[in-house]
Amino acid sequence: MPDLRLVIFDVDGTLVDSQTDILGAMAMTYAAEGMPTPDRAAVLSIVGLSLPVAMETLTPGLDPARRDRMVETYKDSYVALREKAKVNETSPLYPGAREALARLHADPWTLLGVATGKSRRGLDKLIEGHGLEGLFVTSQVSDHHPSKPHPAMVLECLSETGIAPDRAVMVGDTTYDMDMARAAGIRRIGVGWGYHPANALDADVLIDDFAELEGAVDRLIGQPEEKSA
Known part of the structure; x- marks a missing residue:
């Protein structure tokens, strides 16, 4: 399996x-x-x-x-x-985000999570507003964890899902995201469209379009059909 x-x-x-x-x-x-x-x-x-x-x-x-x-x-x-x-209008999804989430969610061997500096109330409002309910099996917010780049949010995502660090990856736009992932021992995908300069992100892979996301995930943590070593 x-x-x-x-x-x-x-x-x-x-x-x-x-x-x-x-x-x-x-x-x-x-x-x-x-x-x-x-x-x-x-x-x-x-x-x-x-x-x-x-x-x-x-x-x-x-x-x-x-x-x-x-x-x-x-x-x-x-x-x-x-x-x-x-x-x-005021917090739109980036181009291709919804489609990329849907493709990953459709794969039965890929779980999706969130680790955000938002409060639970703020995250829930955003998920509801965009109709993203049911996509994320784990969601960690600032109400219950130390601030990024502390690894607590990622570690809780791993704990809740039972996923090993070498089978997890963080997707983010800031140095806080990359430092958090590194501290938790998981791989890092940086996006080039966010709020920190792309050249400041110490990512394993940097993508400039959501169309590149699945390929980056496959390269870093393996394709779903691969057997464990």
Whole structure:
């Protein structure tokens, strides 16, 4: 019997271009505190980190109480924006993402997972909005784990599915994703369309189109029909 394999996806900057919602929620958060919003490049550079770490990175020296308040304001603002707009307009799937997910999901030996800096509430809203329910057998969020690049989210994906590290791969757009995967002992596929420069990603394979994903997965962790060694 072939060995199962696991493909773990980052979300923001990898599956969806959510910068409109992220930038909007961050602007609302800083405005609520009477503070100037960091510029676009700075905000996008922290996408993938858990919100407390992101806030501290954007504004070093924040009082912990203020930081926690800003985290909650951001979560509420993000959800409010999601409820007002169509998800395919402000957080659209990248071209080819839905088709690539469907092809991988159709293979009975390939499991799909998520490891994201989003909260559970934010991830659930996004999955519901795009009709992706049922695709991911494991989904890890920032509510229950240390921030990327700590490997906890990937390790929990492996634990929940029973997949060995050599049969798993992380797909992401940031150095946080790649460092997390490396720390967890799994292979790394970087995407060239996300929020960190592609040349900064220390990936095993770098792809520029979702059409290249399945081939990259096959090369790194083996095709589904292969027997275990």
